[in-house]
Amino acid sequence: MKYQHLFFDLDRTLWDFDKNSEKTLQQLFRDYSLQNTFGNFLFFKSRYEYHNKKLWLAYYQNRIEKEELSYRRFYLTLKEAGLDDIDLAKEIAQDFIDLSPLQTEIFPNTHKCLEYLKNKNYQLHIITNGFNEVQGRKLQNSKLEKYFSQIITSENAGANKPHAQIFEYALKQTGAEIEKSIMIGDDLSTDIKGARDMGMDHIYFNPKKAKHDEKLTFEIENLKELIDIF
Incomplete structure (x- = not known):
């Protein structure tokens, strides 16, 4: 793979x-x-x-x-x-x-997608700019915590996306190689820019079909499309 x-x-x-x-x-x-x-x-x-x-x-x-x-x-x-x-x-x-x-509202097909990826033996991680005391509880209460090996927060990394420092920290914490890693996120200015500046492939999650002129590795409107990519 x-x-x-x-x-x-x-x-x-x-x-x-x-x-x-x-x-x-x-x-x-x-x-x-x-x-x-x-x-x-x-x-x-x-x-x-x-x-x-x-x-x-x-x-x-x-x-x-x-x-x-x-x-x-x-x-x-x-x-x-x-x-x-x-x-x-x-x-x-x-x-x-x-x-x-x-609160536990998640996007359609979140569990279906993550379960599929986990069963395919992908290593799943979170990279978030959110606060430590909040993000872990969100994952736990939404029953998403079980899918992820590492939760990378900007507080622990000492930098927010799109800064290279948080991506470097994430790679070090997970033991991942950048060529075998990909970032999935909704924000062109933080998730996608940060990954692209690092030379990491990326998937822009765009459920509202926002118009843009960015060159992307992948773009999806529904999380179930990840099943086709992987």
């Missing part, structure tokens, strides 16, 4: 981050009676996602630490709606971290 080690991203590749995040935000919206501040959930969600996206970019660029990212996305959202309360923001942030990994 050409490949021996298959490296998967987690969020938005296997674990449906958008659905699970929305469920968690809905619970927080109810628990903290945020309708009194925001009026409706969609407004709260849209402003949170705006600030969250900007802060994650800052985190990737090493301009903020994860602790600041965690609470500041809620602080800025609340402040924008006229509620300047950093203690409340930190309380909500902790609840988000506690509740989010309990």
